[in-house]
Amino acid sequence: MAMDASYGDEFAVGCFISIKTALGDEFEGQIISFDRLSNMLVLQEGSKTGPRRNIRLLQANYIKEFTILGQAEDPLDLKKCYLDLASLQAREEAAIRQAEMEAERIGVGVTSDAQRIFDALSKTLPVHWDKTVIMVMSEVRVCSPYLPENVTGGTPAANDRVKKVVMHIDTRI
Amino acid sequence: MSLQQVVAPRSSSNGFGRRRVEREMGTRLDSKPQSGKPNTISFTNAGALNGGEVGGSESLSRDRLIYLTTCLIGHRVEVQVKNGTIFSGIFHATGAEKDFGVILKMARLIKDGSFRGQKSLFDSTSKPPSKTLIIPAKELVQIIAKGVPLSGDGLANGLQLEKRQDIMIDTLISQSHYVEVERELERWTPDEDDPQLPELENIFDGTWNRNWDQFETNEALFGVKSTFDEELYTTKLEKGPQMRDLEKEASRIAREIEGEETQDLHLAEERGFSFHEDFDIDEETRFSSVFRGLDDSGYEESEEMTFGSRNTEGFGGSSGSVISRSFSDVARGKSNDGAQVSSSSSSMDDTQSSQSNASKDLYRSSSSDHTKQLTSDSVSKSLSALNGESRLSENQFRERHGGKGYPTESAEWKTLLVGEEAHTSKSEDLQSSVNMKKAVSDKGGLSSSATAFAPSSVSSKGHENTILGESSDSTGSGKLSGATQAVNSRGRPGSSTSSTSECVGAPSASAGLGLSPSSSMGSLSSEKSSLNPNAKEFKLNPNAKSFTPSQTTLRPPSPVSEGSFYFPANMSAVPHMHGVPVGIGIAPSFGHQPVIYNPQATPMQAPQAYVQPNGPLYGQQMILGHPRQVLYMPNYPPEMPYKGREF
Numbered sequence: 001m002a003m004d005a006s007y008g009d010e011f012a013v014g015c016f017i018s019i020k021t022a023l024g025d026e027f028e029g030q031i032i033s034f035d036r037l038s039n040m041l042v043l044q045e046g047s048k049t050g051p052r053r054n055i056r057l058l059q060a061n062y063i064k065e066f067t068i069l070g071q072a073e074d075p076l077d078l079k080k081c082y083l084d085l086a087s088l089q090a091r092e093e094a095a096i097r098q099a100e101m102e103a104e105r106i107g108v109g110v111t112s113d114a115q116r117i118f119d120a121l122s123k124t125l126p127v128h129w130d131k132t133v134i135m136v137m138s139e140v141r142v143c144s145p146y147l148p149e150n151v152t153g154g155t156p157a158a159n160d161r162v163k164k165v166v167m168h169i170d171t172r173i
Numbered sequence: 174m175s176l177q178q179v180v181a182p183r184s185s186s187n188g189f190g191r192r193r194v195e196r197e198m199g200t201r202l203d204s205k206p207q208s209g210k211p212n213t214i215s216f217t218n219a220g221a222l223n224g225g226e227v228g229g230s231e232s233l234s235r236d237r238l239i240y241l242t243t244c245l246i247g248h249r250v251e252v253q254v255k256n257g258t259i260f261s262g263i264f265h266a267t268g269a270e271k272d273f274g275v276i277l278k279m280a281r282l283i284k285d286g287s288f289r290g291q292k293s294l295f296d297s298t299s300k301p302p303s304k305t306l307i308i309p310a311k312e313l314v315q316i317i318a319k320g321v322p323l324s325g326d327g328l329a330n331g332l333q334l335e336k337r338q339d340i341m342i343d344t345l346i347s348q349s350h351y352v353e354v355e356r357e358l359e360r361w362t363p364d365e366d367d368p369q370l371p372e373l374e375n376i377f378d379g380t381w382n383r384n385w386d387q388f389e390t391n392e393a394l395f396g397v398k399s400t401f402d403e404e405l406y407t408t409k410l411e412k413g414p415q416m417r418d419l420e421k422e423a424s425r426i427a428r429e430i431e432g433e434e435t436q437d438l439h440l441a442e443e444r445g446f447s448f449h450e451d452f453d454i455d456e457e458t459r460f461s462s463v464f465r466g467l468d469d470s471g472y473e474e475s476e477e478m479t480f481g482s483r484n485t486e487g488f489g490g491s492s493g494s495v496i497s498r499s500f501s502d503v504a505r506g507k508s509n510d511g512a513q514v515s516s517s518s519s520s521m522d523d524t525q526s527s528q529s530n531a532s533k534d535l536y537r538s539s540s541s542d543h544t545k546q547l548t549s550d551s552v553s554k555s556l557s558a559l560n561g562e563s564r565l566s567e568n569q570f571r572e573r574h575g576g577k578g579y580p581t582e583s584a585e586w587k588t589l590l591v592g593e594e595a596h597t598s599k600s601e602d603l604q605s606s607v608n609m610k611k612a613v614s615d616k617g618g619l620s621s622s623a624t625a626f627a628p629s630s631v632s633s634k635g636h637e638n639t640i641l642g643e644s645s646d647s648t649g650s651g652k653l654s655g656a657t658q659a660v661n662s663r664g665r666p667g668s669s670t671s672s673t674s675e676c677v678g679a680p681s682a683s684a685g686l687g688l689s690p691s692s693s694m695g696s697l698s699s700e701k702s703s704l705n706p707n708a709k710e711f712k713l714n715p716n717a718k719s720f721t722p723s724q725t726t727l728r729p730p731s732p733v734s735e736g737s738f739y740f741p742a743n744m745s746a747v748p749h750m751h752g753v754p755v756g757i758g759i760a761p762s763f764g765h766q767p768v769i770y771n772p773q774a775t776p777m778q779a780p781q782a783y784v785q786p787n788g789p790l791y792g793q794q795m796i797l798g799h800p801r802q803v804l805y806m807p808n809y810p811p812e813m814p815y816k817g818r819e820f
Contacts (some may be wrong), residue, residue, distance in 0.1 A: 033237035038273040057316040080324035092247030099279035
């Protein structure tokens with residue numbers, strides 16, 4: 001397909017279209033919008049289930065081939081389209097905060113195994129990362145390779161408890 | 174990102190120029206993610222310079238694009254770039270007009286499309302997410318977002334859900350971010366091939382005949398020995414010769430009970446009776462909901478109970494006992510007018526029964542209370558206190574008089590109150606006020622005072638319940654023999670107008686209360702917190718006149734500990750409450766100035782005989798500045814049993 005052509009004629013709003021991309025993705029959807037200027041095609045995927053939809057923005061340059069499946073009406077109800085910038089910003093802030101919290105739990109430079117053990121420990125114990133060492137209750141350390149014998153520090157009681165948990169991580173009943 | 178960017182149209186040559194610019198910017202971004210310096214500004218600016226609306230239709234499409242991308246802000250998206258790498262992050266911004274770059278926050282690499290990344294990610298070490306990730310338009314292939322609220326209401330809903338997600342960590346952990354909207358519930362219908370009640374009969378029939386013993390199995394499999402012994406948990410059955418007969422008898426009784434006809438829907442269902450009413454009851458009512466029947470009698474019982482008990486307790490244990498008795502006594506002859514009567518009666522009782530101290534204290538406390546807080550609370554409290562007091566005094570009074578012809582104290586509250594006071598069994602006297610008044614008049618010489626007390630009260634029934642007037646009280650007490658103390662006590666309430674009135678009201682209220690549950694009275698006399706089974710029911714006297722205290726100089730109340738005064742609010746609602754809120758004309762300014770209540774000639778149509786001590790809790794309505802003298806009546810539904818309420 002021509003890379004610079006404007007597909008406006010074919011990409012009418014409301015069209016059902018099946019697309020194959022240059023990267024190998026295949027999908028179907030309904031066209032919500034196509035912007036010739038930026039060559040961005042906005043598709044709505046899945047069945048319309050309420051106000052929440054699955055959206056895909058595709059750079060039309062990467063369309064390898066497409067097929068028009070049918071024509072329907074505009075999936076966007078223009079009367080209902082309004083935006084609240086403040087709430088959007090609030091949502092973004094909340095999402096960022098959430099992501100930061102989650103990021104804290106992910107160790108930097110640790111194997112996924114280590115991460116798995118960290119996650120398992122965090123279900124019942126307060127844990128945080130100290131470089132590549134798992135710190136439990138700020139006193140017990142678990143270093144690589146995160147086996148029961150690698151549990152050090154802390155009071156004997158705490159140490160035992162962490163040892164037990166690490167032992168049972170993979171043999172949970 | 175500015176939503177409305179009107180840019181001058183550009184020719185294609187400019188477009189090329191733009192691309193060049195963006196290409197330069199794009200080079201700053203490697204294929205690998207990095208916490209890049211946010212080039213937002215320059216990027217956007219460039220975009221802004223370059224962007225432009227070419228035509229009407231394109232502006233429309235551009236508008237749509239802008240709308241849709243704005244909807245994405247704050248949403249978690251996946252972005253695929255040219256080499257197949259996919260990043261996941263929070264959508265922050267897009268490039269301006271022409272070239273569609275994307276900025277993500279807290280972005281992570283999900284799938285590495287480059288050749289190097291083809292090996293399993295398991296071995297690679299994780300990296301922290303990039304705070305900001307800029308993907309230039311040149312690299313951008315597609316953006317995928319799931320569960321994006323597109324329309325306005327969806328947006329609002331989404332935000333609410335997001336907010337909730339912030340707090341609901343649990344659901345965040347266990348679920349995805351997509352929250353299911355409520356779905357339409359459908360009634361379950363069995364499939365065609367489902368046999369009706371398959372094997373239900375077989376499964377539960379003859380459980381003791383089955384060939385499988387769980388304990389055996391358990392022991393065999395796990396070596397667990399059962400140590401269950403039935404007799405550890407229940408009475409040992411005497412298996413004697415009478416066993417059979419006893420069993421027969423038991424099953425006979427059981428059959429009898431189970432075969433009983435019942436009005437209860439659920440019981441009928443259990444016993445197999447088809448409910449004789451219409452079958453239009455929905456399933457919930459039929460099988461699930463709890464049957465709540467309005468049992469008036471029970472309610473009254475409870476009311477009386479609580480009332481009685483509360484009064485008892487409220488009295489601070491001073492009287493401790495025979496509260497009901499005393500109450501009736503008070504009502505009877507304590508020569509108190511109506512509501513005030515209760516207080517006055519109590520005061521009278523005090524004087525008479527030489528329990529003046531107690532009552533005085535009570536009054537004092539009540540008055541001081543009143544001064545402290547001119548609220549219905551205090552009113553009620555004082556009332557209850559006074560009630561207790563009055564009761565106590567009444568008791569003593571009775572005792573003093575050697576129980577002269579007082580029938581079961583509780584027995585006839587009304588008669589007692591009414592008759593005693595005025596030696597006339599005026600049933601209507603039940604209203605505390607009225608009764609009290611009668612009592613006052615009874616006292617001889619009190620009639621005048623009674624009159625003074627309650628302009629409307631005294632012999633006239635059907636007076637509105639009024640708050641005891643200090644003046645009247647004092648007057649009344651003065652007239653009473655040995656009423657000096659009574660005067661004092663009366664005066665006490667009067668000292669603080671509001672308090673006085675409250676005091677007055679209280680007794681009347683309590684009188685009324687006590688009256689209504691005759692049973693409670695009896696029980697009160699016998700035990701501390703049980704109802705008097707013999708007490709006559711209180712009947713509201715519609716003719717009771719309200720009491721109007723006259724203004725007098727009132728002594729400042731001496732400080733009394735709160736504890737001694739307040740009753741635990743166990744009073745239940747007066748069963749006879751007509752639900753008409755009777756407001757005490759208490760002026761908002763309480764202080765020490767006497768409050769004058771203008772007595773109304775017209776009797777209250779639905780006078781409430783007592784003041785609910787716990788009124789405030791039940792939203793008593795205070796009619797301020799109400800010209801009529803009415804008894805403060807808390808307005809609450811009669812079904813509200815007032816049990817166990819503590820102040």
